[in-house]
Each structure stands twice: as C-alpha cells, then as structure tokens.
Amino acid sequence: MHYLSTRGGIAPIGFADAVMMGLATDGGLLVPAEIPQLDAATLRAWSGLSFQDLALEVLTPFVGDEIPRADLRALIDRSYATFTHPEVTPVIKTGGQRILELFHGPTAAFKDVALQLLGNLFAYLLARDGSQLNIVGATSGDTGSAAIYGVRGKERIQIFILHPKGRVSPIQERQMTTVLDANVHNIAVQGTFDDAQRVVKSLFNDLPFKSAYRLGAVNSINWARILAQTVYYFYAWGRVSGGDPAQPVSFSVPTGNFGDVFAGYLARRMGLPIERLVIATNRNDILTRFVKTGVYAIEDRVHQTLSPAMDIQLASNFERYLYHLHDGDTAQVRALLGDLQDTGRLSVDPARHAQVQADFSAAAVSDPETLDQIRATFASSGYILCPHTAVGVRAAQDLPGCVCLATAHPAKFGEAVREAIGQEAPPPPSLLGLLEKESRCVELDATPEAIKGHLQSVLEVPT
Template sequence: MRYLSTRGGVEPVGFADAVMMGLGTDGGLLVPEQIPKIPAKRLKDWSQLNFQQLAVEVLSPFVGESIPHADLVELVERSYATFLHPEVTPLAEHGGRQWLELFHGPTAAFKDVALQLLGNLFEYLIAREGGVLRILGATSGDTGSAAIYGVRGKAGIDIFILHPKGRVSPIQERQMTTVLDANVHNIAVLGTFDDAQRIVKTLFNDLPFKQQYRLGAVNSINLARILAQTIYYFYAWGRISGGNPEHRVSFSVPTGNFGDVFAGWLAKRMGLPIDRLIIATNRNDILSRFVASGVYQAGEVFQTLSPAMDIQLASNFERYLYYLLDEDPAAVRALLAELEQTGQLQVDGERRRRVAEDFDARAVSDAETLAEIRQVYATSGYILCPHTAVGARAAADNAEAVVLATAHPAKFDAAVVEAIGIEPPPPRSLQGLLERETRCAELAADAEAISGFMRETLGAVED
C-alpha cells in the first residue's frame, strides 16, 4: 500500500514513511492510494476475533510489507497490554442503549487506542532505521496526554504538546503537565485550540525547520491515528451483528477535529455494514452546519462543557473533502484556497446530496449536555462524560445507534457534578493527579515563539 497527499504534491510513499512524515510536505494530509475492500466472508470471520487479533487484520492491508507480520503482531499486543479491560474497547448496555467504551486505556480517553500503537510504531521505526524524532502536536484535551503517555521515556523521541491555557479540564491539564520525563515538553498557549493547531501546521509547512528538527505528528493529521481508530468500529459491529453482513449498525460520534468520524467513514468504505454515522458537535457547530448547508465556514470558538470539541477548523475535514471531490487534488487545492481567501468554502448540490448520504449531524448545547447526563444517570445509573452526552443527545432520534463513549466521566468531574451532584469515581490512572508536581511553559500563540522554545530546548542541531 502506498500513500498520497490530498493536495497532490507528494510522491507516493510506503506505510513507514507515511507514519514518520505525518503531515504531507505539500501541506496536505496523507491518504491510501486505494481503500481496501473487505468481503462479507472475511467480515464474518473477523467478528470471531478478539480485539488484538482484529487489529492485526484491519491494519495489515495498510501496513503491507513495511512491517513484517510477526513484528506487527508484537507491536499490537504490546500496545493494548496497557488497557485495563480485557476487551480493550468493550460494548456496554445501559438504559436501552449500546455504549462503545473507549476509555479503558492509560489516560482514560479514546485517543489511547491509536496513540499507544503510534508511540510503539515510532519507537520501532526509529530503532530500525536510526535517527531521532521530534513530535509536535496540538491538543484540545485528550490527544496531548495520550500522545505523551505513548512516547514518554522512549529513546530518540522528544514530544512538544501545545494546549490552550485554561481551555482544557484540570484533570486533562494535569495528565499532561505531571509527566516529568526529560523527553516531554508541555506548552500552554495563550489562545484557543485553533490557534495551537494553526501553529503546528505553520511549523510543519516550514520545510527547512521540519527537516532540520525531524518533526513528526501525533495529531489525527497522522494517518496511522485514523487507521487505528477504524478497528473499534469493526469490533463493535462484530459483537452486535454476530458477523451477519445484512446487519447494519449506526454510530453516534462526538467529534471536533473530524478524525474519529472519518475513521468510521473509512471503515464503511472498506465494506463495514454501517447504516448511519451521526456527527455530534457542541456549540462549535461548523461540521453540523456543513452537513445541513454544504457551507464550511469557521466562526468564533466557544468554550463549552465538552472542551475537546471546542474546535472550528477540523483538520481531518480535508481528507473527507478529497474523497468528496472524487480524489481530485486540484479541486481540493481550489476549495482550500477559497476557504483561506473568503473564510468559507461551499460544495455543490450533487455533493451536498452525497454528504447527506454519508452523515447525519446535530449540534448539542451545554444545557442539553447536562440534561442528557442527568437523564441517563437517573434511568440507568450510568455516568457519561460531557462529550459522550453530546453523542447520546445527538442520537436521540436513533435509539439503535451505538454511542462512542469517548472519555471516562472522571476527566470532566465538574460537569458531572453540575449535572447529577456527585463526583464520578476515578479510574486508577486518574487518582492523585491533582497533588503531583507539574512542569509547563506558557507562551504566546505565535509560531515564532514556539519554534524558538523548541530550538532552545533541543539545542543546536546540525543540518
């Protein structure tokens, strides 16, 4: 399998190079040259596998010959040995609804599913091919801690994570800033997540800087993140359907950066019998507005009870746009230029129809989020994090939809207490965080300030 850029300016590369490149050198996002199709017979066989076995099967067509099969098996086994639940991403039924619990990893959020694997992939490829890697990423809450826990202490890797100061939950902040390993560098940016994400893209597009410092990506701009997240869609479908290819399953996906719902869309394109994919957003509703109108237009970033979704410009949207435009890089470049020049882009009526076939979408207010937490707890005793509550409320008219439970409620205890008056019991991984020593730099939301900090931290690096 080879990988191309959504903007058409990258020669096809193999899986290992795609993982290490992260963002395309032309500023685009990497996508597979072809999306593999999984026949119904194989889907039925896959439904009998445990999570780790399934992960190897799902990833193998994308990995190809870049990693020997035995090494891939070992990487997968090691990555998911860190999860507290034997099923890794179990299904739970409460209040008449199925919940896909994605929070049993070391940082209690769905990002662990991809980032435990990605950290081990980075370590494996560096050990095999030599060199160093400097990871640069922005987080709206959960990516940062999951990425840090994925690479902390690993030889040859330094990680720099930007988060918007005061716009992540206290637990999320402490999960990042209490990791004191010498290769971990936290930066609180005086701005929004969109500011932090813009800085990351600016530095990746500064090719001399990227090459000199050997930058790599852990945000969902890294295709390996998306590929790993497709696994749990296959896993949930297999557990619900028993492998019956006629049984279609819908999913409600809380999303801000479009990565998790794009993973579901990719699984559907691979042949997984998905009925509806529901894009669940909070007040920052650029994605739901696009589905309704065909217009993608950023607005003000609002701070909400579901801060990991407080995003306007969703970086993974470009991957979907590439397929919506029939894999035409020139058309992608033209629409992105329109977005940059006018602040919006728009797709035509035929493509609007295709968007409506691919997705449902709904924006959920903070008041609705609290009401959903309250209602589910009252009827079943099950406690939702606010992001999961957004997913549940967005699927109010689809009782059969599986809701992705993206984070443990204890990561957002203030919202839970506001809703139901009690604190959710923390998992072992979150206990004692608020009492630990922290380390974090505060910097302006400016690319030069961030690159200067990185240069100073890393010292002189030879060309």
C-alpha cells in the same frame, strides 16, 4: 500500499514514510492510494476476533510488507497490554443505547487506542533506522496526554505538546503536566486550540525547519491515528451484529477535529455495514452546519463549552473527506481550501451536498442539553456519561440501538458531571492523586516564532 497527499504535491510513499512524515510536505494530508475492499466472508470471519487479532487484520493491508507480520503483532500486543479492560474497547448497553467504551487506556480517553500504537510504531521505526524524532502536537484536551503517555521515556523521541491555557479541564491539564520524563515538554499557549493547531501546521509547513529539527506529528493528521481508530468500528459491529453482514449498525460520534468520525467513514468505505454515521457536535457546530447546508463557514470565535475537546472551528481531518467527496480530485481540494483561506468559507455543489447527507447525519447539542442527557442517563440506568459522550448520546436519541462512542471517562470532567447529577464519577486508578502531583509546563505566546524559539532552546541545534 502507497500513500498520496490530498493536495497532489508528493510522489507516492510507503506506510513507514507516511507515519514519519505526518503532514504531507505539500501541506496536505496523507491518504491511501486505494481502500481495501472486504467481502461478506471476511466480515463474518473478523466478527468474533479479539481486539488484538482484529487490529492485526485491519492494519495489515495498509501496512503491506513494510513491517513483518510477527513484528506488527508484537507492536499491537504491547500497545493494548496497557488497557485495563480485557476487551480493550467493550460495548455495553444502557437504556436504549449501546455505549462503545473507549476510555480504558492509560489516560482514560479514546485517543489512547491510537496513540499507544503510534508511540510503539515510532519507537520501532526509529530503532530500525537509527534516527531521532521530535514530536510536535496541539491538543484540545485528550490528545496531548495520550500522546505523552504513548512516548514517555522512549529513546530517540522528544515530544512537545501545546494546549490552550485555561481551556482544558484541570484533570486533562495535570495528566500532561505531571509527566516529568526528560523527553516530555508541555507548553500552555495563550489562545484557543485552533490557535495552537495553526502554529503546529505552520511549523510543519516550514519545510527547512521541519527537516532540520526532524519534526513528527501525533495529531489526527497522522494517518496511523485514523487507521488505529478504524479497528473499534469493526469490533463494535461484530459484537452488536453477531457477525451478520446483512445487519448494519449506526454509530454516533462526538467529534471536533473529524478524525474519529472519518475513521468510521473509512470503515464503511472498506465494506463495514454502517447504516448511519452521526456527527455530534457542541455549540462549535461547523461540521453540523456543513452537513445541513453544504457550506463550511468559520465563525468569529470558538465558544467554550462543557465538552472542551470539541471546541474547534477548523477540523483538520475534514480535508481527507473533501478529497474522497471529490473522487481524489486534488486540484478541486486545493481550490476549496483556497476559498476557505481567502474568505473563511467553502461550499460544495448540490450533487456533492446530497452525497454528504448520504454519508452523514449531524446534530449540534447545547450545554443545557448535555447536562440534561447526563442527568437522564444516570437517572434511568445509573451510568455516568462524560459531557462529550453525552453529546453523542443526545445526537442519537432518535436512533434506538445506535452505538454511541464514549470518548472519555466521566471522572475527567468532574465539574460538569457534578453540575448534572450532584456527584462526581468515581475516578479510575490512573486519575487518582493527579492534582497533588508535581507539574512542569511553560507558558508561551501562540505564535510560530515563540514555539520555534522554545524548540531551538531545548533541542541541540542541527549542524
């Protein structure tokens, strides 16, 4: 399998290079040159596999022969041994909806599914090549802690995570800043997640700096993140459909950066019978507006909400969808992104807008509706939703039997849950005592210059 850039500016590369490159050197995102196609017999055979066995099958065609199958299986087993549920991502039924619980990893968020694997992939490839990697990432809440837990203490890796000061929950902040391993560096920046993400992209687009300091990416711009998240769509379908290829399943996906829902789109392109893919957004509804109008337009500010991991204006993985929507026409992708940079908006033609609406449904959910959904679900079943999951459940209220992705444990958002139901969710063991632990973090301006200077002060200056 070879990988290309959405902007067409690189020669095809292999899986290992794609993982290590993160963001393509032309500023685009990496995508597979072709998408494997699955037949009905394969879907039936996969439907009853354990999560680990299924992950091996889903990943293999994308990895090719670059990692021996036995080594890949060992990486998968090591990654999901850290999860507390034997199914890794179980599907449970509550009320009229099915909930795909993605929060049984070490940081109680869906990002663990991908980042435990990515951390082990990095360590494997670096040890094989005898090289070093300095990871730089931005987080709106859960990516940072999941990335840190994926690589903490690993040789050959340093990790620098930027989060917007005061715009993540206290638990999310402490999950990052209480990890005191010498290779972990937390940075609180003044501004929004979009400001932090913009700085990270600037660093990666500075090719001499990226090369000199061996920068790597863990945000969902890294293809391995998308690939790992695709697995749980296949897993949930198998548990709900009974393995019948004639039985499609709908999914509702709380999303801000478009990575999780793009993983579902990839699964459907591979042949998974998905009926509807619902994009569930909060008040920061740029993706919902795009689905409804065909216009992707930036608003004047990012709104703070009860679902902070979705408080995003610029969805990084949207570029991957633009690439597929335009049948791999990289010149068209570049032109659309140029429009976005110059005017703050881009639009697609009527035929492609019709395709968007065939690919996705979308709904924006307000904070009052989020609280109401947490309250209603708890009253009917005793089940507690995190605010992000509540956004997904409310967005799917007209799709009975839809599988709603539970992206985080509700104990990570105690204030919102308490406001909704008058009590907090019992915390999993991984969250106990976090607020009392020693923490370490630096505060910097959200500028490339400030972050570059910090990296240079921490890392040995290359010769």
